[in-house]
Amino acid sequence: MLSSTLIRHRRLLVFLTLGVVALAVLTEQVRSPDRRRIGWAGDAVEFVLAPAAMVLSRIGGAVSGAWSVLNEIGTLRTENAHLRAEVGRLREENARLRASEQENARLRTLLGFKEQEPYQTVAVRVVGRDPSDWFSTVLVDRGTLAGIRRNDSAVTSDGLVGHVIEAGLTWSRVLLLPDPRSAVGVLVVRSREAGVVEGQGQPLLRVKYLARDADVQPGDEVVTSGLGPIYPRSLVVGSVVEVSHPSGDMFEEAVVRPSADLSHLEELLIIVGDGAQGAR
């Protein structure tokens, strides 16, 4: 009797069982502190997928490069003239900066400051992106073999981009700032007000937990505070575009535009050896 009922409703049982498994996996991910651990299964998938993504990405890059060259030929002559003028100006500026640098070094020696060690970085290339619309991660072409570890910070010349959430031998996945799972401790440079930048699944970020009477204005630059376990201090995150005072709320909030162009990432620098010491 029971077995005939099971056979009759087999389709529904398969569906419900798989649905329960999916929900269990999802809620388990949400409850765990780092939200995502894929283990050996993820390594196996990326072992197959990462090389294919790299090949396709290179082909895409070559085609896009060739297309750009064709488009840009016409503008090269004008740009060349502009660049020559720019080189002259930069040479002059460089000479002035050299003099300032020497003066700076002399003054530092006088004051007994220790020169801050520059970050050790690994350059990586973006070979894949998360195709979903409301999460933001990128796949890059180097991993633990290059010294990259979980929780290392990722930057471009414009500022902070995110941090590594998974690292395989030859690939890593970087969680970008706009992802809803991303949270970064920050300071407003001008007023030294502290807050937490959180992703919204949209291009703009939200700074939460600012003191109710915090001195924050549109245009203020926001940098990492270095207080959390992941990000080193003083990396540029972005600039404030809007400040809000939710009524009845204990905190002030601000909207921040990231300084790095997160929708057109091609190359990144991963700061190695300066990320989290724990939780790897």
Added chain:
Amino acid sequence: MTRLAVYGILAVVSLALEVTWLSVIRPGGAVLDPLLILVVSAGLLRGPEEGAVVGAAAGLLQDVATGVPLGLGMLGNLCAGFSAGLGEGRIYLENVWLPGIAAFAMTMVRNAVWIGAGHLVSLVNVSPGEALRVTALAACYNGVIAIPIFQWLRRLDGMLQRLSERPR
């Protein structure tokens, strides 16, 4: 067994395309999803049970490979594959518009489940208007690409079926 292996290879190729080229193109902010077409085709051709299994496996693979929270894509594609298979025996597979309409509807189903589950665990925070806009756009794209992909998959499925039935 051979069919599952072929489906596996097609899933990996679709995913590689999604994370590289298709995620960059994004016309109007929506991404084409050939993996969903594979899931919908499995449901249409093989019924709800195989649609559900292929959907769950492809969704989990997508979650692992794309960095979204595990389980979201699995749940969404499971519902899409199962729902697509419910028409088994009642729909006319020769109809040239069928895969387009099915892919359109199943993209809506998948994204509704995906966004609903994401909201449930506080991971997706998107306005209903934006969600509807992106979903409708993605559904249109998937509906268009589903027509040739389904015909090709159907021929491939028939070929694999004949291969497995051939006397040894």
